[in-house]
Amino acid sequence: MVQKQGVTQCGLAGVLLLVLATLLVGSGTCTYYYGYNPCEEEAAPNRGNHQVIRSQQVCGRPTALNRNVGGEDSVAGEWPWQVSLMRMGKHVCGGALISNDWIVTAAHCFQPNSIPSQFNVLLGAYKLENSWPHRLSIGVGAIFRNPRYAGEATSGDIALVRLAQPVRFTDYIIPICLPAANVHFPPGMKCWVTGWGDISEGQDLPAPKKLQKLQVPIIDTQTCRRLYSIDMGQNLPQKSIQNDMMCAGYAEGMKDTCKGDSGGPLMCKMNKEWLLAGIVSWGEGCAERNRPGVYIRLTSYQGWIQRRIPDMEFIQPSQGNVKVKNTGTGRTNGMGPSFFITALLLALVWTLNRILA
Incomplete structure (x- = not known):
């Protein structure tokens, strides 16, 4: 039973950590190239069904x-x-x-x-x-x-x-x-x-x-x-x-x-x-x-x-x-959406570990 409980605990924690890793990878980082920041998206007004990103x-x-x-x-x-x-x-x-x-x-x-x-x-x-x-x-x-x-x-x-x-x-x-x-x-x-x-x-x-x-x-x-x-000339x-x-x-x-x-x-x-x-x-x-x-x-x-x-x-x-997308922490001094997602998931992992311990 102890071993099973340990497996259950590790399984739940592993799933949450996998979700956390996926979200962090998805959040990306800002890379500047040729003076352009691809993490910044300015959406133009709609032209029909097309929107320029x-x-x-x-x-x-x-x-x-x-x-x-x-x-x-x-x-x-x-x-x-x-x-x-x-x-x-x-x-x-x-x-x-x-x-x-x-x-x-x-x-x-x-x-x-x-x-x-x-x-x-x-x-x-x-x-x-x-x-x-x-x-x-x-x-x-x-x-x-x-x-x-x-x-x-x-x-x-x-x-x-x-x-x-x-x-x-x-x-x-x-x-x-x-x-x-x-x-x-x-x-x-x-x-x-x-x-x-x-x-x-x-x-x-x-x-x-x-x-x-x-x-x-x-x-x-x-x-x-x-x-x-x-001043148009006559011959021009x-x-x-x-x-x-x-x-x-x-x-x-x-x-x-x-x-x-x-x-x-x-x-x-x-x-x-x-x-x-x-x-x-x-x-x-x-x-x-x-x-x-x-x-x-x-x-x-x-x-x-x-x-x-x-x-x-x-x-x-x-x-x-x-529109700002995929900003990571570089654009918001560590307080962007990925920061709060990370903090929330870490808190959930810690809580589950305490409950299942």
Whole structure:
């Protein structure tokens, strides 16, 4: 009987300890990677029956501290999705990494018959002329220009470029998040544009060609159309701001993108993520009065991008609602749900041992 009682006691205690171990394993721990904490989940508002869980994203969160015309130098890792599109080893356009094997840029960076093997993509660089150890050059596997594009200042100035091979994300190579079609970037919102383009019209960015950044406010479409109608020369065809375009910059000029910045990202930060709001497309001159920069509106092309990249996820920023899951004790100073479960089960084991002893 004593032996049986001992077996019963050990069996009950063992079952409880097994449950305890299972719960503790399930609770997990918080592991940070590339500046992102996968234990933090921010749920976006429902879109139909689908809810975006933020913990699956490794985009839009650089780990570094946070010149276009009138711009300033970036620092290493500040914009880890920025890429240089190169043709025959020479920088021709900017672009943005959106997954481990896709970048997005401007359609006008390519000719209709462009050969992918003539291009390569430089990632992880903030200086074009140096031997930065974190930079990576990868060939181009395929180029997809949007079929709507019909020349300068027309709609559809967007292209997808598939890399010849996937990249491994590092602190210096991370994709930017893509906004869902219903994300709105309001007029006046301060965003950033980056690139290795000319520092003024006809003047190259000097060596070592550090990546330039410029903060620009979003300009509403009607205002932008009005600005572009001012001081039109008689012999110049009027360029229209289409519905798939957005403007950002300054009516007084002085600060703007320029040649070589084309295809680069216009980025706006919402909550904790950087979203790709636009793609550098066109303008009249560089930093001219009443001629702000014109960008392709990324949200206008969610459907086209998804047809090419079916598993691409588009982000609807959460409205401050944060869900915390699998936090372990690291997130709550030892007083999270797993702490109380552990304490309760240990108390039960101790009580049963006392009763069955």
